[in-house]
Amino acid sequence: MQNGTPASIHLLQKDGLKNRVSGSASEEIDPNIIKQMSVLNFREKVQRMQANLVEEVDERLSGMMGELIQELEQSDASLQHQYVLVDDGHKYKNRIKPNKHGGLPEKQFMARNSLLTDLFEVKHIQAIYNIFIVILIILFINTAVYDLVVVGKLNLGIDLIRWNFQGFTTVFLLWLGMSFSTILLFCCFNLWGTQRICWKPNSLGRKCWDYGWLISLVVYQTTFLCVPAIKIIESHFPPASSMALLMEQVRLMMKTHAFVRSNVPRALVYKPHQSGDSKEMTPCPGFSKFLYFLFVPTLVYKDNYPRTKEIHWKFVAWCFLEVIGVIFYVAFIFERFLIPIYHDFGLPNNQKTPLSELLVVGMFGSMMPGTLVLLCGFYCLLHSWMNAFAELMRFADRMFYKDWWTASSHAAYYRLWNIVVHDWLYTYIYKDFSEILIPGKRLGPTLVVFIVSAVFHEYILAFTFRFFYPMLFLAFGGFGVGMVFLTKDLMPGGNIFVWLMLCVGVGILSCLYGFEWYARVNCPQVLDPISDFFVPRSWMCSNI
Known part of the structure; x- marks a missing residue:
């Protein structure tokens, strides 16, 4: 049947019905006509319903397909955020080119999470x-x-933990003294900056004032370095207490140098009643800025840092809970895997064992436990501890490390392992040597950075264990520097090589320091105290 037929017949039947009704009211209507009209009306309604249904289904399918495509795009973006996180160059960019005067890039602070915080969002x-x-x-x-x-x-492991933190009350009092002296240094710096304008520029009085305070700063830093170390030797603090005090000592020294180095140029160009940038209206920043810098988890000084809006106390509590858990984790590893290897060294029942056998067993027995301790130390200090204090201080830049575990060269590993210390070394050692002391050179400043870092690492270990055994210095400042120039990024199997060298190095260092520690427990002292501090006693034990 054609599309126009039902409608035309319908009209004709309606006209015929109209004529019949108008012609004779009493005339009866033909039942066949009524039946035909009903069928035609029903077909027309069915066709309209079919057309509406097809149109509605088409619209519904189009809408559903659009929503599905949008969800897939969002899911793809989420996956890219999760799995390509470390390649986000903007978010994890650490330095920017200076806008003025050229020079090397400068430290960039921006609001961002620690890398592991973001990665933990991936199941x-x-x-x-x-x-x-x-x-x-x-x-x-x-x-x-x-x-x-x-x-x-x-x-x-509670006994081991309790022994390691003996004398912590004395350590805390020493820390308070170091913090108070650091605050006193701020007062002295403010006095120097505000009073130096009393003399004319380039006058003898101003030069004496400046050089006198410079000598005082050197004396202060030297005293600050020596007094805690002497106190550790006299008080015989156990390793954990000693290391905590020494790390705080070095941290405060680095903070002091960063503050002074960053604000000396500001004080030198200061002129009273000058117009211009408000930052240059005073020779020294306010005490609140210095106090915030003293406790914020960064070693690079700025007047202002990116801040978060509020403190998430649950996050802080979880970070400190992780710190406690890692302490027990490390105690378990030492008690079950490391201490049994070394605690008999130097005893009479251990004298018949050849030295070569002891070294091989100690080195290979310490590789995996030592690597676990290294990973625990990294997570405890650079992630949990730093993030806890960053949250408490509302410090928004949480990039305390990068993806060092993916490094394919030793140079990349050193750059990514500890961003906090690396930023300080780059800003106040490498940049100053490259731009001021050795302009245009790169090799010399790089070697200076490695030497400074290795010296202070060895300083912490020497006074923590109370003996000088510079194996870490040789590994870090000798072998490590050589590998920086021999290995390149993206070399085939580079990441495997870095991890292999890391595990072997940890095993060797754990073996040597473990034997030396227990040699000083089990072997008698044969030299005077000063010589005994510098000469390894493990070399003179009766079984060697």
Whole structure:
């Protein structure tokens, strides 16, 4: 049937019906006509319903396909955010070119999370984190069972932790003294900057004033370096307390140098009642800015830093809980895997074992436990501890490290491992040597950076253990520097090589320092105290 037929017939029938009704009101209507009209009306309604249904289904399908495509695009963007996170050049860019006077790039502060904080949003990375928690639980159960079955009492590493933090009250009082002296240094710097304008420029009085305060600063830093170290030797603090005090000492020294180095140029160009930038209206920043810098987790001074809007106390509590968990984790590793290797060194029942066998067993037995301790130390200090204080201080730039675990060269590993210290070395050592002392050179400043870093690492270890055994200095400042120039980024198998060298190096250092520590416990002293501090006692034990 044609499309126009039902409508035309319908009209004709309506006209015929109209004529019949108008012609004779009493004339009866033909039932066939009524039936035909009903069928035609029904077909027309069905066709209209079919057309509306097809149109509605088409619109619904189009809308559903559009929503599906949008969800897929959002999912793809989310996956890119999760899996290509470390390649976000803008978010993890650490330095920018200066706008004025050229020169080397400068430290850039911006609001961003720590890399692991972002990576933990990926369920696969979160699963690895959960695996470490399970390992901690297994070590906890292992230690508990061992203590109950072998020792007869439950220890759980508490004795080792308690011994390591003996004398912590004295350490805390020394820290308060160091902090007070640092605040006193700010007052002296403010006095120097505001009073130097009393003399005419280039006059003898101003030169004496400036050089007198410079000598005082050198004396202060020297005293600040020596007094805590002497106190550690006299008080015989255990390793954890000693290391905590020494790390705080070095941190405050680096903070002091950063503040003075950043604000001396400002004080030198200061003129009273000058017009211009408000930042140059005073020779010294306010005390509140200095106090904030003293506790904020960065070593590069700025008058202002990016800040968060509020403190997330649950995040702070979780970070400190992680710190406590890592302390127990490390205690378990030492008690179950490391201490048993070395604690008999130098005893009579251990004298018949050849030195070569002791070294091989110690080195290979320490590789995996030592690497776990290294990873725990990294996570405890550079992630949990730093993030906790950053949240407390509302400090928004949480880039305390980068993806050092993907490094394919030693140079990349050193750059990415500890961004906080690396920024200080770059800003106040490398840049100053490259732009002021050795202009245009790169090799010399690079070597100076490695030497300064290696010296202070060895200083912390020497006074923590109370003996000078410069194996870390040789590994870091000797072998490490050589590998920086021999290995290149993206070399085939570079990441495997870096991890292999890292594990081997940790095993060797753990072996040497472990033997030396227990040699000083089990072997008698044969030299005077000063010589004994510098000469390894493990070389003179009766079994060697």
